[in-house]
Amino acid sequence: MTTLIVDSACDLPKALIEKKNVQLLPATIIYDKNILQDFRDPEQTISMYESAILNKDHDSESQPTSTKDITRILEQTIANGHTDLVIQTVNRVRSPTYENAVESATLLSKRYASQNVSIRVQDSRTVFTGQAVLAAHTLALIDKGIGGTKLRRIIDSLSSNVHAYQVPADVFYLRERSRKKGDNSISWLGAKVGSLLNISPIVLALDDKTFPVTKIRGFNNAANKLLAHTLEKVEQGLLSPFVCISYAGDPKELHKLAGFNELKLAIKARKYQLITTPMSLSGGVNLGPGTLSVGFATTPYEWKD
Incomplete structure (x- = not known):
């Protein structure tokens, strides 16, 4: 049986992670000189969002799981009897987690060469809810007894088609955090104007690229636009039966969005599965x-307003 390992940026709910015995590589969250590893505990995550300690008035950042920590986690997983391991990471353009995992996998593959241990690392080419779609699809294939090269080939093909959209509530916050990582794609003036005019971009992460597809006035309007767009895609038919939604706060707030319940019904009618969760602290x-x-x-496809 194949064991799936994901980093904590993957927006799978804690309950599903535990039910499917998914192993977790926790990112490190640093806020106001405090250090916390993100194990995707929903109560802790929601509490941190609601406490405002992650808002733009506080200094916070995320750090990927180190090679040393990945090695330790993989060794423990192997010691527990898991010998066919698949590691899926946040896209390698956004984080060094992939390179760290490859380094660890190479080391351990040599160490356990005589024990029939297989460790494969996959770049998800996506982020957050996109990772969750890929992971959920992987788990469904594993449940059907699919593994090895066939599993890797199916998931590699699907990863280029996973669309992960984000609607940030504060474009100025997004600009400041991006700038800290060396990304100057959002100018100070553009962020300031966006904040003053209450402009919310809809940003797409697709196949290792991240870019805005449109800008809409008002977060709720942008969020409902995205939900309506997702509804349209669900009705047209998807390549995977999983639709994942995360919110950097309490997911109960999703029900306040006009388009959420309609989308939920459409997903059920199509016999797809909706997965909701608090967004990872990394996200x-x-x-x-x-x-x-x-x-x-x-x-x-090309986004059309």
């Missing part, structure tokens, strides 16, 4: 509290 630190993310898999 919240980089995108800001209040951010909405939606992930699904479909053939790439």
Whole structure:
């Protein structure tokens, strides 16, 4: 049986992680000189979002799981009897987690060469809810007894079609966090004007690229636009039966969005599965509290307002 390992940026709910025995590589969250490892505890995550300690008035950042920590976690997983390991990481453009995992896997593959241990590392090419779609699809295939090269081939093909959308609540927050990582794609003036005019971008992460597809006045309007767009794609048919939604706060707030319940009904009617969860702390630190993310898999297309 194949064992799936994901980093904590992957927006899978804690309950599903535990039910499917998914192993977790926790990112490190640093806020106001405090250090916390993100094990995707929902109560702790929601509490941190609601306490405002991650807002733009506080200094916070995320750090990827180190090679040393990945090695320790993999050794423990192997010691517990798991010998066929698949590691899926946040896209390698956004984080060194992939390189750290490859380094660890190479080391351990040599160490356990005589014990029939297989360790494969996959770049998800996506982020957050996109990772969750890929992970959920992987788990469904594992449940069907699919593994090895066939599993890797299916998931590699699907990863290029996973669309992960984000609607940040505060574009100025997004600009400041991006700048700390050396990304100057959002100018100070553009962020300031966006904040003053209450402009919310809808940002797409697709196949290792991240870019805005449109800008809408008002977070709720942008969020409902994204949910309506997702509804349209669900009705057209998806490449994977999983639709994942995360929110950098309490997911109960999703029910206040006009388009959420309609989307939920459409997913059920199509016999797809909706997965909702608090956004990872890694996602919240980089995108800001209040951010909405939606992930699904479909053939790439051009966004049309």
